[in-house]
Amino acid sequence: MDRRIKRKASEEALREPEVEQPVIFKSPGLKPDVRLRLFGIREFHVHASILKLHSNYFRKFLDSPEKTPAAPSASWKYDYVSVVDEDGEWGLEVCGQNAEASANDGHSLPLPRTPVSEAVAFEKFLNAMYSKPTAIEDSRELHDMTRLADFYCALPVLSTSLYISLWHSPKFLDDIRSLSTAAYHKRPVRDTRVLGATPPIVTEFPPNHPVSLLKLAAKLRHPILFREMMVYVVSLWESNSSIWEPAIKEAGLDDVLTKTYNAVYHLQAKVFFCIFRGAVIDEAWRVKVYGLASQLELLMATRKQMEMAFFCGRLAWHLEDFESDVKLEVSQLLTDLLKNNLVLGKVGFNPGDGEYFHQYLCAEVKDDDLPWDLKETDW
Structure with missing residues (x-):
């Protein structure tokens, strides 16, 4: 864990939290009959x-x-209080003398969780039950909400609520994009001095890491978020697969990832085949392509096969005012390869440009390939 995050979480945990006014949820024709008190x-x-x-x-x-x-005279039909166990996990217990005493027995939440962050995540989890639009602050908060929904066996309602909440959460969308583009620049450096070196086995990543969010989307069975994160993972897979693969396999997502990645791989292969076939049969085309390749020679020499979005993007731009028999076929393939299938994280850059200089964003996951039963409504 990042030391700054851990230190900040420690400071928050030690700070005396303020007691807030009760949050009263409303439902037409119904009076609240349950009181839930969290962490005092x-x-x-x-x-x-x-x-x-x-x-x-x-x-x-x-x-x-x-x-x-x-009792009939009781203010609440159901009265619960949060209790932290010895292992740092917490749950709700019926409010009584024992529960009241154990609610503040000195057991601490595991960092970076704090009473405040857990209470906020729980409130947003309740918002999902009441169909109240909720702004998700960042990836960690969504992980917390999902953990709570999983514990209380309510993943479907949280998943459904995201169809609205995601569009009200610009900070969360910035958070997921931050590492899904920067992950390329933080890719593992291959040590060429040690041939056959075994990469470290990593199954846990930061909350806003594309692999973490792909696994989370699968747990929530949320197709929009899953497809979004699959686009990012596929776009960064070639340089990171040795580190990311154990986590993908552990989550049972290796089949859908392999199929999706291979589709992009084969599409790029078709593009380059048509480019070089054209260079054999059309001299003007050959001059055009080789001229562009010479300009990008240094970049192309240091990049892997699936990191050529910058070349394809510039080729598409150079072909706009170029006439050739080869152009039509290549242009159509380039259009498919340079498609931006991001829905939540679309910004002003296209594949091969800006934040996505090296990344293809055309990965697609069909309904039949989603790794869960679409007909199942309770999980």
Whole structure:
């Protein structure tokens, strides 16, 4: 973990959090009958019917046989308080003398989690149940929300809420793009002095890493986010595969990634085949292509095969005012290869330009290739 992040999280954990006013969720015709108190700083008033509708956990445990029903005179039919276990994980327990005592027993959340960050993530998780648009601050927050939704068996409702929330979360979109473009520049350096050196096995990455977010999207079964992150992973795969592959395999995503990557690989191969075939049969074309290649010679000599977006982008631009029998076929293939399939993270740059100087963004995942059952509504 980055020392600055750890130090910041430590400072936040030690700081005495402020107690806020209760957050009262509304539902037409219903009065809140559940109180949830988290870490002594945040209180939520919600409805049992909403919790049961969207969460298998609450459906099972709110009215479990071993629980004593609240007295008719009680202010709340269900009253829960957060309790942190010895391992740092936390959950909700029925509010009572024992629960009240154990809620502040000195057990700490594992860094970089803090009571405030957990309470915020839980509130946004509740927002999903109530169909309230939510701005996601960054990738770590979405990971926290997903962890909570998974624990409370409510992943489907969180996934559905993202169809709205993602468009209200510009900071989150900037966060996922930051490392999905910079990851190229942080790719592992190959040590040519040690032939056959075994790369380190890495299965965990920062929250905003494209591999982390691809795995998260698969867990949420969210096709838009999954396709977005697949575009990034494929665009950076050739230089990072030795480091990223263990995590991809562990998540069971290697088949869909291989199929998607190979489609882009073969498309680029067709482009270069047509380019060089044209150079054999058309002298004007040969002069045009070789002239461009000579300008980019130093860059091309140091890049791998799937890092040639800059060359293809410039070739497409140079062909705009060039007439040749070869042009039509190559131009159509270049259009497909230089397509930008990003939906959430589109910026003012195209493949081969700006932030995406080396990256192809044309990867596509068909519905039939998504790594989950599209007909399943509860998971």
